[in-house]
Amino acid sequence: MTKWVYTFGQGEAEGGSDLKNLLGGKGGNLAEMARLGLPVPPGFTITTEVCTYFYNNGKQFPVDLAEAVESALGFISGVTGRTYGDAQSPLLVSARSGARASMPGMMDTVLNLGLNDITVEALAENSGDARFAYDSYRRFIQMYANVVLGIEHHIFETILEYYKQNKGIALDTELTEGGWRAIVAEFKARFEKIQGRPFPQDPREQLWGAIGAVFESWMNPRAVAYRWLHDIPAAYGTAVTIQAMVFGNMGETSATGVAFTRNPSTGAKELYGEFLLNAQGEDVVAGLRTPQNITEAARIAGRSQDPSMESLLPDAYAELTSVMAHLEAHYRDMQDVEFTVERGKLWMLQSRSGKRTSKAALRIAVEMTNEGLIGKPEAIASIDPLSLEQLLHPALDPRAARQIVATGLPASPGAASGEIVFCASDAEQLKSAGRKVILVRIETSPEDILGMHAAEGILTTRGGMTSHAAVVARGMGKPCVSGAGTIRVNYAKETMTAAGVTFRKGDMLTIDGATGQVLKGAVEMHQPELSGEFTILMEWADAVRRMGVRANADTPRDARVARKFGAEGIGLCRTEHMFFEGERIVMVREMILAEDEAGRRAALAKLLPIQRADFTELFEIMAGLPVTIRLLDPPLHEFLPRSRDEIAAVAEAMSVSPEKLTQRAAELQEYNPMLGFRGCRLAIVFPEIAEMQARAIFEGAVAVKRKTGVAARVEIMTPLVIGKEEFDRIKAQVEKVALAVAAEATETIDYSFGTMIETPRACLRAGELAQTAEFFSFGTNDLTQTCLALSRDDAGSFLGEYVAKGILPANPFATIDQEGVGEFIEIAVARGRQSRPEIKIGICGEHAGDPASIAFFQDVGLSYVSCSPFRVPIARLAAAQAALAAKAAT
Ligand code: ADP
Ligand code: MG
């Protein structure tokens, strides 16, 4: 026979927190607290298996459940001396929801079950307080009617408001016994009018009605949406806990409250919480009355006139502090508790791990470790790596006024303000005039890349978290809000309309990539300050991780950020990003549009000193740490001039006619640029481009060594190879340049030459590639595109469906597709290591900043991950967690 019901109370329990899956978080922890001898009203929990049964059997309960519930009610009677439904000494209970994962406020609770016209009199008699009894009864009618029968709260609230108005009463606490009796009569009459039958008087009907309603609340739209957002499976189900009532509404020595063992926003070790005298249940959070501080210290700090619990109820306060200390020590984590004081006696009603800001999480983890409460591995595991993002980017000042005009997806974190522009070329122009802009597009495409680069932030009205805009912005470390669907953009008029406000080009706008908010005007911001605890926790993480963490950095600015965040090198420097800046783009365009090698070489000669200076600066910043430079990768027409003005400028520089230039540009267009003339194919066909880049790199290395005495650690790699033949040719070109520069400079030049692995063929040919390639770096963005034949820029329209339908477990551009792409990676690692056992293998795609993917990369034996600079701390922490998890598994 299945055990459906688990009791707890009086220092004992049939389960505990270990049975969380069966009893839910709330039920499990109540049982645990009872076991610890803490003051918990007795009760029992109906398991999540009953929930599963309920939904699998047309909302019927198992036949033997009723008997188990009766016997458990008997257990409560044994402890309390009261009996459910009894006319003399009635037991009242609550029916509470609780799943294994915390879903605060998403499901329902019914308090004061067992009250009817007879038991209410007994409650009045036994407590000597008829006012309290009728206050409880009116609460019960309203809550039951709402939760079990779906009657709106406001119907009852209006009756109460009307009554108070007539009597000239402001606060509920001023109502007398007579007042509550009158309200109860009106509530019942109203109930009967709506339902066509009197309010249920049978306590058993009430109880089962409430149990059914709590199970039903598992499927209410709020709960379903919450689960969807937090990846909680519907199959978990909720448990239902039935618990003897204790009353915070029994007069001025009774109270109800919530408290944290540490401050959840700063992490400071201080009791933090609020309470209300003569109140019940959710009154504290409902906001009808202003709650009071629990401690004197908080009252003084908040300059509150209302007395604290510490001064009003000193005994209950003293017990609360000791119980909370006990709970924190027991669970070894910051706790969030609910409690009630009934006539001076403290009762605990809930304890769970408290939610906290990431700043608080770091402080708590470090301080708990220093207190000896937890060990470093637990401290490391306690921080969600992604939550660090909140700390790393500039954020809107929380005190600043905000006028939100739309909300989209928080696609790339950080906040930015600037003038609105609607096209990429305007963004570039204003940027070069020293202005700050927000690029607003319906959606972006590779043609917008220069404008995105120039903008402070990007806003799109279409597209999801892996749209082109989102991916590129994250790669650039720029704030982005995508898919803000309520905004209407009119490119022709250069306006956008949001929340009834029309914005023109040049108007100020702020976007908050952390929340997806779009705000009018320029909102105040503050730069992140990294706390001492951040540094300490990162050091602990670094001590346990096995994989190296590098950054993808293209500019000196990126490189400095990367070092500040602890990057151990640059794993990907995209040289084309250096081409975007200022007047360089004109030279790049000359180079691309040249009709022959001589023309190209002339343009490349102009670019050489600029690239050399870039590399010199980058090497200097990185001071001997490895710098992996990728030779030119993107399809050339990404750089082409588009507007009239742009074409005219290049035509003039090249002394050719604009018509001729336009024609040449048209020749370069491709049907499928992602699979077109790009990657190492450029170096094969135009070796002079790779030669110029190699020369710039080597001369930069010589220069920095002469200047600083520290040799650069240069790693050059070639993108998009399909096999050894191709790779070896480019390697030979680069080697020739290295020898030439070494001879000219009379210096030795040390570098290693490797390849990106981003095609399935390269994975399969990795054994041969490793014979000459000195390192591999997986470009998992392209590898995902090429393995799945899925264009990242075009997948937005159907990928969501694939994930929703469970065809793919997650968006493969966000979390590595382990079964497909992952197997190619494993093959490449195995074959590569067979030829060259010590080969260094890294990954530099977007996945390098994704904690789930990082765990996979560690398990397949990669040497390092390289992610965007702002993701470096996240990757350091995730790599440490992966190392700890792997250690725990063996
Ligand atoms: P939620 O998950 O929404 O917090 P709870 O089940 O915790 O719902 O209950 C809501 C409120 O009712 C809480 O403030 C809780 O402390 C209070 N409450 C629940 N059961 C009892 C009880 N047996 N006696 C007194 N108060 C209770
Ligand atoms: Mg609660």
Ligand code: MG
């Ligand atoms: Mg690539």
